[in-house]
Amino acid sequence: MILQENYTLNNGVAIPRLGLGTWMIDDDKAADAVHAAVDAGYRHFDTAQAYGNERGVGAGLRDCGLPRxxxxxxxxxxxGIKDFAAARDAIDGSLVALGLDEIDLMIIHSPQPWDRFRNGERFAEGNLQAWRALEEACAAGKIRAIGLSNFEQADIDNILANGSMRPAVNQILAHVGNMPFELIGYCRERDILVEAYSPIGHGEILHNAEIAAIASNYGVGAAQLAIRFCLQLGLLPLPKTANPAHMRTNADLDFTISDADMDALKAVKPVRDYGESNMFPVFGIHARA
Known part of the structure; x- marks a missing residue:
């Protein structure tokens, strides 16, 4: 069962191969979502300072009935945090908000502040400042592993060339119809695990007839096919849902996509419209492409 399987990060830390994303789950509903996911077998939970739900996620973890x-x-x-002192304070703030003594994985959410996302500026020194704060917290035992999110090759090169710890992960937008194979290969060559957020394309691929037809060959839904596709590429998918039924379905992945269907899925026409979500920088850049 996929929920019982792990990857091993480059520092030896085990990480479950499937996680629950919590973006857009309100703080006062996050604990219930965590409880439902634990009941469904999930052991891996992904939050962020920007989500505003660390408190709720932490509360759900602390009283879910399982040992830490x-x-x-x-x-x-x-x-937006690109200096050492602010990053150090924010790390401690996450520990307080979560109510935990240790965070398993903490990552820089983006190489650029969101209002300047992919505008050409790299924020190289600011990212190094944030990275050094994460390295310090990791060395102090506050964090078990550290990594990146939304980082492109040049941004990762900056960390590899100037940091003292190798990033454990790079969490990126990756799904059928938007699979950045060059970046994935670059990370894999450097022993950086790629995590796939929005592996269902923020719901957009559920409307794709070609994907639905392939899914029907396996007696599964498009979401299950999309998540399995990521897993067979060696990625760690993080489907987001607060719906207990969807949590269970998303983890029901006891099938293997054939090589021919994997090739067909790799060739699916790129998603260029994420509907109302085009307002978010990570989706908007593809809508404008």
Whole structure:
């Protein structure tokens, strides 16, 4: 069962191969979502300072009935924090908000602040400042592993060339119809695990007839096919849902996509419209492409 399987990060830390994303789950509903996911077998939970729900996620983890070492939690350093002192304070703030003594994985949410996302500026020194704060917290035992999100090759090169710890992960937008294979290969060559957020394309691929037809060959839904596709590419998908039924379905992945269907899915026409979500920088850049 996929929920019982792990990847091993480059520092030896085990991370469950499937996680629950919590973006857009309100703080006062996050604990219930965590409880439902734990009941469904999930052990890996992904939050962020920017989500505004660290408190709720932490509360759900603390009173879900499982020991702390049975659970894995990721949070993200706010994308706008690009100096050492602010990053150090924010890391401690996440520990307080989550109500935990240790965070399993903490990552820089974006190489650029959201209002300047992909505008050409790299914020190289600011990212190094944030990275050094994460390295310090990791060395102090506050964090077990550290990584990146939305980082492109040049941004990762900056960290590899100037940091003292190798990033454990790079969490990126990756799904059928938007699979950045060059970046994935670059990360894999450097022993950086790629995590796929929005592996269902923020719901957009559920409307794709070609994907639905392939899914029907396996007696599954498009969401299950999309998540399985990520897993067979060696990625760690993080489907987001607060719906207990969807949590269970998203983890019901006991099938294997054939090589021919994997090739067909790799060739699916790129998603260029994420509907109302085009307002968010990570989706908007593709809508404008």
């Amino acid at each position: 070492d049975a659970l894995f939690v990721t949070t993200k350093l706010d994308a």
